[in-house]
Amino acid sequence: MKKKLVKQVTAFYKECFGEKPQHIILSPGRINIIGEHVDYNDGYVLPAAINKYVCFAVSPNEDGKCAIVARDIDGHYEFNVNDELKPVDKMWVNYFLGVLHQLQGRDGLRGFNIVFSSTVPMGAGLSSSAAVECGFAFALNEMFGFGLSKEEIALIGQKSEHTFVGVNCGIMDQFASVFGKKNQVIKLDCNTLEHNYHKADFKDYALLLLDSRVKHTHLTSGYNDRRREVEEGLAVLKQHYPQVNTFRDCTEEMVLAVREELGEVNFKRCHFVVKEIQRVLDAVDALEKQDFATLGALMLETHDGLSDDYEVSCAEIDFLVDAVRNDDNVLGSRMMGGGFGGCSITLVKKDAVDGLIERVSREYKEKFHIALEPYKIKIAKGTTLYTE
Incomplete structure (x- = not known):
């Protein structure tokens, strides 16, 4: 399933931009075993990343233009990397703009091309939005060498949701998407971001x-x-x-x-x-x-x-x-x-x-x-x- 998604996104990127992408990023959705609506109440949560992904095919370019293509909805959005960024009517675009807004002005930032597609169901409570935000921040970090930590990527995703999407969410979704480990759940302290992992082997x-x-x-x-x-x-x-x-x-x-x-x-x-x-x-x-x-x-x-x-x-x-x-x-x-x-x-x-x-x-x-x-x-x- 993962390889099939990567293959589809890579092929579509080549169709759109006439070349292979430089990087492929996979950003997962998440579940939460328990601890609902306490991430913004300084509580603890028990999330995990899952094997459903938003896949990004990305490359930097030299002309300062940014092109984002949403394969699943036949969506396309272009702007200049130095434009003043504000929320737009196309809600899916705001997840990207909110992330980029926080990284404008950093050394090395240039234009880029992105195609993305998802197997994370929209509107199912599996945090497709956090997967988009964190995957995009990860992609920018990869392309332009910003040296962002995992924690910074999660916080950038959260702030994007607050400022450009208008949802005053806690940190759990973004944190789980970035910090997930195979077959382990994360006990996350939403106050300090201290976390530890616990084996998730449910036996039968x-x-x-x-x-x-x-x-x-x-x-x-x-x-x-x-x-x-x-x-x-x-x-x-x-x-x-x-x-x-x-x-x-x-x-x-x-x-x-x-x-x-x-x-x-x-x-x-x-x-x-x-x-x-x-x-x-x-x-x-x-x-x-x-x-x-x-x-x-x-x-x-x-x-x-x-x-x-x-x-x-x-x-x-x-x-x-x-x-x-x-x-x-x-x-x-x-x-x-x-x-x-x-x-x-x-x-x-x-x-x-x-x-x-x-x-x-x-x-x-x-x-x-x-x-x-x-x-x-x-x-x-x-x-x-x-x-x-």
């Missing part, structure tokens, strides 16, 4: 993604609302508890004690965040002990919190989780990503995967008249230069 179990194929329009607005609500809630907690700097300093008892002052909505948001931060620590412990039953139970708890307290799920995703909740072959399942659609992630016995896909697809089609899209994924290496 596999991770299965079920894409609901829906994306409700209030993803961005709902996301920004949640950020505001938790910030308001944290301010109240800090007033009552001077020792609290971030949510990781809070206990569930503290949140319960100021429930009335928080108001019901902000209480629910804060309650979820505090419990989710602890769940990540418990999940790491379970993973180290290979206690997959506990890991699965934590995933289900997370889903219920996302649905009831954080209110970022939707009927379709709740259905997908409930459809497998009592299946003997399933240890856990939950909504993954920003919410209001996207994927569920399920820990299921390897030999039961195909049967589960068949059953849930049928039930989902009957209920919502939507064809479910399953993704059998493996945990893979982060953004990298492709070599044969």
